[in-house]
Amino acid sequence: xxxxxxxxxxxxxxxxxxxxxxxxxxxxxxxxxxxxxxxxxxxxxxxxxxxxxxxxxxxxxxxxxxxxxxxxxxxxxxxxxxxxxxxxxxxxxxxxxxxxxxxxxxxxxxxxxxxxxxxxxxxxxxxxxxxxxxxxxxxxxxxxxxxxxxxxxxxxxxxxxxxxxxxxxxxxxxxxxxxxxxxxxxxxxxxxxxxxxxxxxxxxxxxxxxxxxxxxxxxxxxxxxxxxxxxxxxxxxxxxxxxxxxxxxxxxxxxxxxxxxxxxxxxxxxxxxxxxxxxxxxxxxxxxxxxxxxxxxxxxxxxxxxxxxxx
Amino acid sequence: xxxxxxxxxxxxxxxxxxxxxxxxxxxxxxxxxxxxxxxxxxxxxxxxxxxxxxxxxxxxxxxxxxxxxxxxxxxxxxxxxxxxxxxxxxxxxxxxxxxxxxxxxxxxxxxxxxxxxxxxxxxxxxxxxxxxxxxxxxxxxxxxxxxxxxxxxxxxxxxxxxxxxxxxxxxxxxxxxxxxxxxxxxxxxxxxxxxxxxxxxxxxxxxxxxxxxxxxxxxxxxxxxxxxxxxxxxxxxxxxxxxxxxxxxxxxxxxxxxxxxxxx
Numbered sequence: 001x002x003x004x005x006x007x008x009x010x011x012x013x014x015x016x017x018x019x020x021x022x023x024x025x026x027x028x029x030x031x032x033x034x035x036x037x038x039x040x041x042x043x044x045x046x047x048x049x050x051x052x053x054x055x056x057x058x059x060x061x062x063x064x065x066x067x068x069x070x071x072x073x074x075x076x077x078x079x080x081x082x083x084x085x086x087x088x089x090x091x092x093x094x095x096x097x098x099x100x101x102x103x104x105x106x107x108x109x110x111x112x113x114x115x116x117x118x119x120x121x122x123x124x125x126x127x128x129x130x131x132x133x134x135x136x137x138x139x140x141x142x143x144x145x146x147x148x149x150x151x152x153x154x155x156x157x158x159x160x161x162x163x164x165x166x167x168x169x170x171x172x173x174x175x176x177x178x179x180x181x182x183x184x185x186x187x188x189x190x191x192x193x194x195x196x197x198x199x200x201x202x203x204x205x206x207x208x209x210x211x212x213x214x215x216x217x218x219x220x221x222x223x224x225x226x227x228x229x230x231x232x233x234x235x236x237x238x239x240x241x242x243x244x245x246x247x248x249x250x251x252x253x254x255x256x257x258x259x260x261x262x263x264x265x266x267x268x269x270x271x272x273x274x275x276x277x278x279x280x281x282x283x284x285x286x287x288x289x290x291x292x293x294x295x296x297x298x299x300x301x302x303x304x305x306x307x308x309x310x311x
Numbered sequence: 312x313x314x315x316x317x318x319x320x321x322x323x324x325x326x327x328x329x330x331x332x333x334x335x336x337x338x339x340x341x342x343x344x345x346x347x348x349x350x351x352x353x354x355x356x357x358x359x360x361x362x363x364x365x366x367x368x369x370x371x372x373x374x375x376x377x378x379x380x381x382x383x384x385x386x387x388x389x390x391x392x393x394x395x396x397x398x399x400x401x402x403x404x405x406x407x408x409x410x411x412x413x414x415x416x417x418x419x420x421x422x423x424x425x426x427x428x429x430x431x432x433x434x435x436x437x438x439x440x441x442x443x444x445x446x447x448x449x450x451x452x453x454x455x456x457x458x459x460x461x462x463x464x465x466x467x468x469x470x471x472x473x474x475x476x477x478x479x480x481x482x483x484x485x486x487x488x489x490x491x492x493x494x495x496x497x498x499x500x501x502x503x504x505x506x507x508x509x510x511x512x513x514x515x516x517x518x519x520x521x522x523x524x525x526x527x528x529x530x531x532x533x534x535x536x537x538x539x540x541x542x543x544x545x546x547x548x549x550x551x552x553x554x555x556x557x558x559x560x561x562x563x564x565x566x567x568x569x570x571x572x573x574x575x
Contacts, residue, residue: 162426166419169408169429173416176405183364183403184472185390185420 004270008263009130009145015262016148017209019255020155021225022232024202026254029233031163032175032195034082037093039203039229041100042074043222046204047211048107051116060122064208070107071204072197074100079193089192104219112219116211123212144213151209152255155202160248171195203229224280231287232258238290261286312512313340313363313480318372320358320536332358334536336372340480345506345513347523349555350533356516357398359533360482363514365389377479391421394473394511396466396486403469406458410449410468413457414438417472441471445501463494467501474505481506483515487522499526520552530555534563 021043028036046067053063074096081092108114118126125144132138140146162168173181174191181188203225211217236250236257244253268274268282320333332355340346350356361367363374365386373382376392397403404413415430415438435453442450445467449460457465466486473481483502487495503526506513517523523530530547532540532555539562542550 164429165426166424166429167426169412169416170419170424172408172412173405176407177402179397180403180405181416182386183390183393183395184416185387185422186416186424187385187387 001271004267007266007270009134009143010127011262011266012259013125013127013130013145013148013213014210015259016145016152016255017206017213018225018228018262019206019232019258020148020152020209021203021206022229022236022254022258023152023155023159023251024199024206025226025229026233026251027159027195027199027202029230030175031172032192034089034175034192034196035093036075036078036196036199037090037226038074038078038096038100038196038200039093039225040222041097041104042071042200042203043207043210043225044104044217044219045070045074045100045107045222046207047217047221048104048114048207049204050208051114051211051217052107052109054116054121054123055114060124060212064124064205067204067208068201071207072201074204075196075198075200076193078200079196082196083189083192101219108217108219113216114218115216118215125209125213126215127213128215148209151205155205156248156251156255159251163247167194224283227283227287228258228261231261231283231290234287234290235260238293312342312344312377313338313514314373314375315339315359315363316373318359318362318374319370320355320362320367321370332536333362333369336537338531338538340512340514342512343510344529345511345527346515346529346531347527348514348516348531348533349518349520349523354533355536356533357484360395360484360514360516363480364393364395364482392479393482394420394476394478394480395482396469396473396484398485398488400462400465400469400489403472404457404465407456409454410442410457410460411435411438411453413468414441414472414475417475420476420478441475444504445471461494463490463498466490466494466498470498470502470505474509474511477509477511479512481511481513483513485516485518488518502526520555524550524552524555532559532562534559539563 021039025036025039028034049070050063050067053066054060058066078092078096081087081095082089087095105112116123118128125147127144129138129142129144133140133143163172170181170186171191171194173184173186174188174195178188207222210221233254234257236253236255239260240249240253240256244250264286265279265282269276274282315336315338318333318336319331322330322332336355336359348356358367362369365381365384369382373380375381379392381389381392395403405416411430415434418434438453439450442453447464447467449464449468457468460468470486487498490498499522502515505511513527515527524547528547529541529543530550531538540558
């Protein structure tokens with residue numbers, strides 16, 4: 001239990017970072033009703049671009065912006081495959097993801113791993129700050145979790161505003177009923193591409209933050225991102241769905257879903273002392289359970305109201 | 312207002328399921344015409360509407376609205392001229408969005424959408440007044456999700472959305488067919504009210520011959536991908552269902568289709 005409590009701040013921080021990725025996925029999966037598998041690749045793209053830019057001497061904020069731009073470009077490519085080439089969204093995402101593997105390696109100078117030395121570069125957050133805050137070497141407001149909370153808050157605020165605008169509302173309409181959207185003069189193809197770009201921009205930002213946090217970018221860092229993202233969305237919905245109806249709160253629920261996910265993973269690792277190589281298997285099982293619960297509930301636990309009516 | 316000239320449309324071309332839905336269709340609507348369209352299953356009524364709306368591209372012929380050739384124009388661009396209500400009540404509205412959000416989307420039909428607010432305070436007041444016209448009490452539930460409404464309510468809302476921005480052409484694709492008789496009558500009544508009030512040029516497909524005779528100033532009957540009967544003015548007013556059936560069997564050259572048309 002002590003090891004779990006020690007690891008908790010790290011797990012929360014990781015969860016918050018991945019939560020930004022999950023918010024990106026929320027835009028395609030929930031708002032546009034598209035399953036976008038680009039994210040497994042664009043997450044790493046974000047990390048790779050950020051690390052290489054910083055290594056090349058660019059300011060951390062410029063590196064983050066470049067990472068977002070690179071992610072948006074990846075989303076654009078998937079959108080192009082989907083809307084202009086008629087490839088089903090899920091396959092279009094897989095194609096981009098596959099292609100990105102080579103692109104990401106090329107960005108990282110053909111190396112599978114590129115380090116980012118915290119002592120040499122001015123990063124916005126690092127795993128090292130966790131301990132330094134704990135031992136009083138750093139002020140509390142430089143705690144990595146707090147930094148990511150700030151990022152998340154700004155992102156949620158911007159998205160809340162954007163999806164309330166004419167353009168944002170038309171993107172929501174595209175996902176809710178594309179036939180109706182076209183009848184109301186909405187260019188649904190353009191909106192899908194735009195949504196994919198925004199989504200992957202956020203995914204890349206999340207990857208960039210993670211690479212700074214852990215101090216390196218690595219070719220496999222995005223593997224399974226889609227699963228973590230879906231898990232966060234579903235856990236958030238199952239846990240807070242009844243409470244959080246407002247759009248901003250729904251985004252918050254996604255972020256909190258990611259945090260819960262990482263706490264659960266940490267709990268499993270600490271308490272069962274499982275070899276971390278089994279993490280992917282555990283992740284897949286956790287997601288499967290969370291996906292199955294609403295289905296089972298519907299199937300095996302009939303609603304009480306209806307029973308009352310029959311009686 | 313609407314000019315359909317020699318339009319051909321084939322589905323599943325080159326396969327065993329090939330179906331020529333429109334065979335040289337010609338139809339011209341004058342400004343302010345309220346045309347009802349009848350015909351059996353597979354006559355090409357819905358295909359005609361979808362071709363006009365831009366859902367399907369046509370193989371041959373031209374379609375123009377208000378003098379503008381729209382034949383090659385994509386669906387979302389054509390929407391600036393056209394208001395549409397579909398047969399399926401679920402089709403015309405976004406279920407997961409609020410009533411007022413749906414109206415705000417419709418109010419921006421044909422306009423560019425940027426980063427202005429998706430719905431303003433003044434708009435809400437306008438929508439409240441417009442919703443009162445429907446007489447369904449929706450003006451008190453403006454922030455309710457459309458998915459909570461009944462089929463009839465959704466269809467009435469879709470009708471309001473189609474006409475919120477006065478369209479040059481209103482297309483109604485059997486928009487009361489999926490409703491119970493009472494609701495259907497109510498929606499038709501609202502349709503009549505809105506069309507008359509805004510002098511909308513309207514194409515209304517219906518399976519109900521009585522409705523086809525009772526509404527509009529002109530009646531068109533389709534058979535096998537083109538128009539076979541076209542009556543208007545006094546002649547249409549005095550039509551009976553029986554006469555209509557006779558007209559149809561003469562035009563299609565067969566008696567047996569009577570049943571087909573009636574039962575369709």
